[in-house]
Amino acid sequence: MDLFSFSSSTLILTISFALLLPSRGVLGTTFTFVNKCDYTVWPGILANAGSPSLDSTGFELPKDSSRSFIAPTGWSGRFWGRTSCNFDGSESGFCTTGDCGSGQVECNGAGAAPPATLAEFTLGSGGQDFYDVSLVDGYNLPLVVEGSGGSGMCASTGCVTDLNRVCPSELKVGEGEACKSACEAFGSPEYCCSGAYNSPAACKPSVYSQMFKSACPRSYSFAYDDPTSTFTCTGADYTVTFCPSMPSQKSSRDPAPTTTTNGDGSVSDSGTGSGMMGSGAEAAPGAMGSGSGSGSGSGSEALLADGSWLAGLAMGDSTRILSPSALYSALIASATFSFILSLLCL
Numbered sequence: 054m055d056l057f058s059f060s061s062s063t064l065i066l067t068i069s070f071a072l073l074l075p076s077r078g079v080l081g082t083t084f085t086f087v088n089k090c091d092y093t094v095w096p097g098i099l100a101n102a103g104s105p106s107l108d109s110t111g112f113e114l115p116k117d118s119s120r121s122f123i124a125p126t127g128w129s130g131r132f133w134g135r136t137s138c139n140f141d142g143s144e145s146g147f148c149t150t151g152d153c154g155s156g157q158v159e160c161n162g163a164g165a166a167p168p169a170t171l172a173e174f175t176l177g178s179g180g181q182d183f184y185d186v187s188l189v190d191g192y193n194l195p196l197v198v199e200g201s202g203g204s205g206m207c208a209s210t211g212c213v214t215d216l217n218r219v220c221p222s223e224l225k226v227g228e229g230e231a232c233k234s235a236c237e238a239f240g241s242p243e244y245c246c247s248g249a250y251n252s253p254a255a256c257k258p259s260v261y262s263q264m265f266k267s268a269c270p271r272s273y274s275f276a277y278d279d280p281t282s283t284f285t286c287t288g289a290d291y292t293v294t295f296c297p298s299m300p301s302q303k304s305s306r307d308p309a310p311t312t313t314t315n316g317d318g319s320v321s322d323s324g325t326g327s328g329m330m331g332s333g334a335e336a337a338p339g340a341m342g343s344g345s346g347s348g349s350g351s352g353s354e355a356l357l358a359d360g361s362w363l364a365g366l367a368m369g370d371s372t373r374i375l376s377p378s379a380l381y382s383a384l385i386a387s388a389t390f391s392f393i394l395s396l397l398c399l
Contacts, residue, residue, distance in 0.1 A: 081124050081128070082123065082124045082182070082290055082291065083121055083124075084123075084290070084291050084293060085119055086119060086294075087294045088116050088117065088118055088295050088296070089116070089294060089297055089298060090116055090295050090296035091296070092116060092137075093113060093115050093138075094114050094116075094134040094135065094194070094295045095114065095134070095138045095158060096112060096114055096293075097132065097133050097134075097135055097151060097164075097165055098160065099130050099131050099132075099162070100128065100129070101129040101130050104128045105125065105128070107122045107123075107124055107128075108123075109159065110159045110162065111135070111157070111158050111160040111161075112158060112159075113138075113158060125176075126176060127176060128174070128176045129175040131171050131172060131174070132171070132172045132293055133151050133165045133170060134170065134193065134196065134295045135148035135150065135151035135152060135165070136148060136149055136151060136193060137149035138152075140157065144156040144157055146158070149227070150168065150194070150230050151165045152166045153165055167233065167234065167237045168190060168191020168192055168232055168234065168237060169190055169191060169192075169231075170187075170188060170191075170192050170195070171186065171187040171190060172184070172186050172187075172198050172211075172293050173186075173187055174291070177287070180287065181205065181285045181286065182285065182286050182287065182289065183283055184198055184210070184285075184286070184291070185272070185273055186210050186211045186271070186282075187272060187273040188216075188272050188273060189234060189276055191224075191231060191233045191237055192231060192232045193217075193232075195211070195297060196211050196294070196297075197211030197212075197293075198211055198292070199294070200290070200291050202288065203286040203287055203288045203289025204286070204289075205287045206284060206286065207286035208271075210271040210272065211269070211271065211272065211297070212269035213297055216265065216269070217230065217231060217232055219268065221264070223238060224261065234265075235259050235262065236275075244259055244275075246276035252277075256277045258278070262275040
């Protein structure tokens with residue numbers, strides 16, 4: 054067999070193999086849920102109106118485990134974690150936080166009772182995906198969203214600071230299992246952005262939403278929060294991690310910070326939270342950990358100081374994987390390279 058025939062055969066086989074591989078456009082988007090908490094989490098899934106339900110609407114996720122689902126193109130909905138659940142099969146089960154009221158592990162089309170940390174997605178139909186992590190309905194556990202294999206900004210977002218430790222007493226649920234939003238706690242229009250306050254111009258951040266924003270600058274803290282809290286990516290798969298790893302420069306012996314509401318309505322705390330999203334100044338999209346907090350790191354991916362994961366992958370420190378769409382593109386590129394090489398060898 055001459056060189057041209059061999060190269061042509063290689064090209065045909067490579068292209069054929071690539072076309073047989075599933076792409077994002079065929080299978081949709083893969084969502085992987087990872088539990089790094091020291092306890093079991095029961096994720097809930099709620100599809101928006103007009104979007105089909107996924108293979109599950111709620112499930113048990115033991116610590117150090119993961120589970121994946123595929124969502125079709127154009128799907129939109131939200132995810133959250135339920136904690137301290139007790140399901141006995143009598144349809145009278147209950148979760149201490151994030152309960153969906155179904156009495157079962159499956160939420161069956163019901164949403165989370167606040168307070169609950171929410172991950173919200175709208176998957177673009179042939180275009181961009183939009184996603185955010187919202188504390189508008191309060192907070193119950195740390196949560197991070199990371200994209201893999203996509204193109205565009207594709208920044209990670211979420212809240213890794215334990216807001217339950219710094220929650221003001223007037224927002225605290227029970228012994229600190231969750232932290233309410235000011236809207237949930239007080240119900241007043243200025244906190245809920247309702248009535249006369251139902252517009253971006255009228256509804257301003259409160260001292261409570263500012264506390265949330267300071268601790269988790271990439272998350273939505275109230276209804277009309279800064280639009281930079283919404284992130285975009287194209288052709289990615291996503292990992293939703295509960296209680297992501299939070300390496301910190303602070304000593305584990307540091308006392309837990311406490312938060313109090315002063316007489317003038319301002320909020321003060323005796324310590325600073327830490328986490329990969331930083332704290333203090335709001336982080337711009339794509340600037341991982343650009344807040345003023347001392348924490349660094351990633352929920353399921355070891356990032357270097359310059360934001361690169363390639364060196365970490367070479368050292369076996371990264372868990373980032375290519376999505377089917379990225380693998381598909383890589384094989385097409387490989388086929389094109391083989392074709393060019395065959396021409397050069399003629």
